Amino acid sequence: MAGKPGYQYVMQDIRELYQEVILDHNQNPRNFGPLESANREAEGFNPLCGDQLKLYADIENDAIKDIHFDGSGCAIFKASSSIMTELAKGKSVEEADTLFDQFHELVTTGSADAESLGKLAVMAGVHQYPARVKCASLAWHTLKNILDGSNETVTTE
Amino acid sequence: MIQHLHPETIRKDFAIFNAHPDLVYLDSAATSQTPIQVTDAVLNYYESFNANVHRTIYSIGNEATQAYEAARKKIADFIGAEDAASVIFTKSATEAINLVAHAWGRKNLSAGDEILITEMEHHSNIVPWQLTAKETGGDLKYIPISQEGELEDWENCISEKTKLVAITHQSNVFGTINPIKELAAKAHAAGALVLVDAAQSVPHSKVNVQELGCDFFAFSGHKMLGPTGVGVLYGKTDLLEKMDPFLGGGEMIKTVTMETSTWNEIPHKFEAGTPNIAQAIGLGAAADYLNDIGMENVYAHEQELLQYTLNALGDLPGITIHGNPKKRGGVVSFNVDGIHPHDAAQFLDDDGIAVRAGHHCAQPIMQKLGVAATCRASAYLYNTKSDIDKLHDSLEKVKSVFN
Numbered sequence: 001m002a003g004k005p006g007y008q009y010v011m012q013d014i015r016e017l018y019q020e021v022i023l024d025h026n027q028n029p030r031n032f033g034p035l036e037s038a039n040r041e042a043e044g045f046n047p048l049c050g051d052q053l054k055l056y057a058d059i060e061n062d063a064i065k066d067i068h069f070d071g072s073g074c075a076i077f078k079a080s081s082s083i084m085t086e087l088a089k090g091k092s093v094e095e096a097d098t099l100f101d102q103f104h105e106l107v108t109t110g111s112a113d114a115e116s117l118g119k120l121a122v123m124a125g126v127h128q129y130p131a132r133v134k135c136a137s138l139a140w141h142t143l144k145n146i147l148d149g150s151n152e153t154v155t156t157e
Numbered sequence: 158m159i160q161h162l163h164p165e166t167i168r169k170d171f172a173i174f175n176a177h178p179d180l181v182y183l184d185s186a187a188t189s190q191t192p193i194q195v196t197d198a199v200l201n202y203y204e205s206f207n208a209n210v211h212r213t214i215y216s217i218g219n220e221a222t223q224a225y226e227a228a229r230k231k232i233a234d235f236i237g238a239e240d241a242a243s244v245i246f247t248k249s250a251t252e253a254i255n256l257v258a259h260a261w262g263r264k265n266l267s268a269g270d271e272i273l274i275t276e277m278e279h280h281s282n283i284v285p286w287q288l289t290a291k292e293t294g295g296d297l298k299y300i301p302i303s304q305e306g307e308l309e310d311w312e313n314c315i316s317e318k319t320k321l322v323a324i325t326h327q328s329n330v331f332g333t334i335n336p337i338k339e340l341a342a343k344a345h346a347a348g349a350l351v352l353v354d355a356a357q358s359v360p361h362s363k364v365n366v367q368e369l370g371c372d373f374f375a376f377s378g379h380k381m382l383g384p385t386g387v388g389v390l391y392g393k394t395d396l397l398e399k400m401d402p403f404l405g406g407g408e409m410i411k412t413v414t415m416e417t418s419t420w421n422e423i424p425h426k427f428e429a430g431t432p433n434i435a436q437a438i439g440l441g442a443a444a445d446y447l448n449d450i451g452m453e454n455v456y457a458h459e460q461e462l463l464q465y466t467l468n469a470l471g472d473l474p475g476i477t478i479h480g481n482p483k484k485r486g487g488v489v490s491f492n493v494d495g496i497h498p499h500d501a502a503q504f505l506d507d508d509g510i511a512v513r514a515g516h517h518c519a520q521p522i523m524q525k526l527g528v529a530a531t532c533r534a535s536a537y538l539y540n541t542k543s544d545i546d547k548l549h550d551s552l553e554k555v556k557s558v559f560n
């Protein structure tokens with residue numbers, strides 16, 4: 001769509017948002033389903049899209065031994081949750097906290113240190129689509145709750 | 158003889174299609190686009206006779222008052238109301254329903270009384286009644302709906318206990334047009350009043366509140382080519398006269414002493430404070446615009462597009478269309494199998510197609526359908542068959558990306 005003169009319209013390519021990696025995680029989510037060994041759980045809900053999430057984590061000695069997610073929602077939500085579990089698994093609580101901050105920076109400002117992002121970089125496209133930031137963030141905010149030991153359900157409203 | 162409506166000519170009145178020539182706007186059930194005749198009327202008020210209403214003796218104040226009251230008369234005529242005094246300007250359909258819930262519901266309902274609504278209501282016709290039921294001790298009952306998106310067995314839901322039936326005229330999810338006239342007759346026979354949520358019907362068909370036989374009738378300006386920030390409550394004058402005010406302030410009073418006040422005549426009793434003058438005038442212009450085209454023509458055009466849409470989507474494998482009501486307006490809700498509506502809508506947007514994806518403020522319907530959300534395409538007088546073709550082609554593309 002052409003913008004009005006004086007109105008900056010940034011051309012976006014939707015495939016920046018829906019990269020192959022995202023489509024793949026949507027189709028074949030990793031660490032999906034309940035986790036038997038979980039000692040912490042948290043729920044998240046995105047009322048806008050109806051995305052629903054349950055996170056299960058096995059945290060021992062400040063380390064995330066294992067983490068799973070369950071739920072339903074859009075591709076961005078599902079892929080982001082799946083990627084989050086892959087990234088968080090095996091990390092210390094402190095490292096996961098840093099990842100959360102990096103993710104947050106990435107989707108809200110679009111800028112981040114590309115070097116340190118690794119797999120997270122596929123989420124960069126989300127920044128261009130403000131309405132979808134919530135879909136991508138739900139899993140991370142719910143993870144944050146688990147890390148902080150909070151039992152409150154995350155809602156993105 | 159029906160004179161056909163020409164969307165290509167009509168589109169020229171809508172500046173948005175100048176700004177976005179490729180825009181395929183299929184979300185008029187959420188809000189409609191605005192013709193220049195309406196924006197001009199709003200602008201003209203601000204540029205030529207911007208003044209408060211009912212309070213001034215100078216001439217532009219008179220002009221503003223006359224234009225505001227003329228808008229009220231236009232709206233009264235548009236919906237077949239007996240008297241302009243039965244038309245109250247509110248900020249929206251939502252506020253209109255809340256007005257009745259407060260000024261009538263809280264006063265007239267008590268423990269054991271039933272408020273009857275339906276499973277196909279918009280949240281704006283559910284939540285005010287939940288609150289009213291809670292406060293009065295009344296019971297909130299639902300007329301069930303079928304998978305087709307039609308009311309089920311509504312006749313047996315109305316009883317002596319029913320004090321109010323609050324029902325949508327046209328569903329914003331299925332497009333279902335409900336049998337208001339029959340329902341109102343039955344409700345009245347049982348001693349109940351009838352409130353109609355007409356947010357989706359007034360913009361798209363010729364309505365007559367007296368023929369429908371409803372007691373209250375609520376709708377929004379922004380869905381019928383008017384500005385945002387203005388809605389309408391129609392109420393039978395004898396009911397409105399008996400009701401206490403909703404909001405208190407200027408304009409709605411006759412006298413104020415330190416201790417107490419007396420109320421102004423209707424409709425002013427229900428319009429506390431400076432009203433939405435510009436928007437009401439704009440809404441009057443929207444009614445003029447729709448009258449010029451003819452609501453029968455608007456309806457016929459949308460029926461044609463509806464059939465075309467149902468055929469186009471029906472041709473695509475893997476599309477589930479929700480509901481199949483016999484009498485319906487130009488709203489189609491659907492899901493693309495295996496693809497979340499938000500993902501589908503994001504790809505459609507990439508092709509310049511605006512459809513709604515979400516629960517459409519009707520979560521009880523979503524629960525009934527067993528989905529979190531749907532896509533919804535809704536048409537209006539400016540839509541063309543080519544819009545629907547583009548929707549069809551874009552959906553095909555979406556499917557190929559995800560499969």
Ligand SMILES: Cc1ncc(COP(=O)(O)O)c(C=O)c1O
Pocket residue numbers: 186187249250251252279281282325327328329354356357377388518
């Ligand atoms: C059936 C129905 N009722 C009520 C409303 C509420 O309208 P508004 O938000 O303008 O008050 C809508 C708007 O989506 C609707 O579709």
